Amino acid sequence: MHISKVDLNLFIVFEAIYAEGSITRASLKMNLTQPAISHALNRLRQLFDDPLFERQGHVMVPTPLARSIIDPVRQSLRGFEVTLNGVERFEAAGSERSFSLALRDVLEASVLPPLMARVAREAPLVGLNTLQVGRRELESELAAGTLDAAIDILLPLSNDIRRTLLATDQTVVLVRRDHPAVRGTLDLDGYLTLEHIQTSSRRRGPGLEDFELSRLGLQRRIRLRCQHYFAACRVVSQTDLALTMPERLARVVNQQFGNQILGVPLQMPSLDIYLYWHANVDADPASLWLRGQINDAVLVT
Template sequence: MHISKVDLNLFTVLDAIYTEGSITRASLKMNLTQPAISHALNRLRQLFDDPLFERQGHTMTPTPLARSIIEPVRRALRGFEVTLSGAARFEAASSERSFSLAVRDVLEASVLPPLMANIAHSAPSTTLNTLQVSRRELESELAAGTLDAAIDILLPLSNDIRRAQLAGDQTVVLVRRGHPLIKRRKLTLETYLELEHIQTSSRRRGPGLEDVELSRHGLQRRIRLRCQHYFAACRVVSQTDLALTMPDRLARIVNQQFDNQILPLPLEMPSLDVYLYWHANVDNDPANSWLRAQIAAAMN
């Protein structure tokens, strides 16, 4: 069937139902009536000769065919959006655009203050939404345009995803002031291994980067506490003799109210590099290019 005989608006309905898992929520998202959404779905079913979605309780579950076509459909829709936005110049000073950025919670505290300062100055009417997205879903979200960009560590993504390295970071160790094992603000590897440590991770198990590096030298530290957030860990450090190993940039932000000592890690560690990711289909999108420039400036 030639594309001229197909109503392309049907594919925005397909994407909405797939995303929302419900005709009711899809109708609210698209500001259409439920009968209009149902009518569009029926036309799609005729077009593909497939039910596309099957009701299971209150959820519209996609069929195998719907799962196989959703990513090409989303890429095509995103291409149309980029073409339309590229046809008009992006004027940051007057834009009311809303951007979505995927960023791990570990990076939020260091990225957002300078980024929002830049955005507030040059684009006062734009808004920014930061999200934590599963790394398995990152590529599809960028392709669909539900994410404009992402900041993360080096990831194995396809050639459709562009990346640029941002400023790196070093690893430091936090201990409380007056710690009995720390003399003259100097931390040796021997003392580091003698300390008891906090490991901060959202994962239930598994070593940290510093543990991997220690194991390469046949060394191991003692983990006394495993917790989820650096803020909590910094507070524990201030009230105990436990030590915390973490990124330097974040340490200087989170530690301000606790005044723990920040010491160099007495172990050679690779720089903690982070990357900016975006989809190839927005390479030349003026708005996305502007956002990437703001992020790069904030991370310098």
């Protein structure tokens, strides 16, 4: 079937139902009536000869066919949007646009304060949503435009995803200010005699420092495994446990605790942080502006 015979607005409705999981919420999102959304869905069902969505309780669950076409539909819609925006200038000072940025929670505390300070000065009406997106879904969400950019470590993504190095971080060790066994310096023997906190969102598995220790045939004792560095820093301030973590975040989170920040007494790889975006917004004025704000914000942290 030739594209000229298809109403492309139907695919906007399709994406809205897929994203919202509900005809009611899709109608609110698109500012259309529920009968109008239902009529568009019926036309799509005839076009594809497939129900596309099946009701399960209050949720519209996509069929296998709908799941197979959502990514190319989103990429196509994103391409049209970029083309339309490309003929317009992006005026940050008057824009009311909202950007979505994938950002691991470990980076939020160091990146967001300077970034939002810059955005507030240059674009007082622009909004920013930060999300934690699974790394397997990162490329498809950038392609679909549900994400404008992402900040993460070096990832094995396709050539459709552009990247630039934002910053290089180091690893440090935190112990409480009056730790009885540590006075300003820490060697490897001392590091191994301490009991440690491992901070990770995963239920199990070693940290980067454990990999490096294993290369030397060594192992540390993990006394506590927790999810967030803020909680870990607070535990450090009230116990004799040690915490190994990225230096940039340590300088921010540790301000109210006053723990000692020491060098890691073993060879550790640097922690490289990258900014990612899709090739289809490479020259998009709004994306260029956002990437510039992120780059400048990270440089001052």
